[in-house]
């Protein structure tokens with residue numbers, strides 16, 4: 001949902017409005033003026049950290065004798 005924050009220069013009020021266009025005409029709901037400035041949305045969260053892949057050994061080897069093809073302890 002493209003909800004942006006706006007700041008009205010006429011009455012110094014901030015409000016949120018649902019907009020669809022890239023540069024829509026937004027009127028202030030408090031005073032009705034269109035002297036509003038679109039603020040940066042707070043929804044742009046930075047994603048940090050690395051995706052760690054844990055490798056826990058092979059899946060085919062026997063855990064008892066560490067052999068690939070085990071027939072005595074399996």
Ligand SMILES: [Zn+2]
Pocket residue numbers: 008009010011012013028029030031032033
């Ligand atoms: Zn206003």
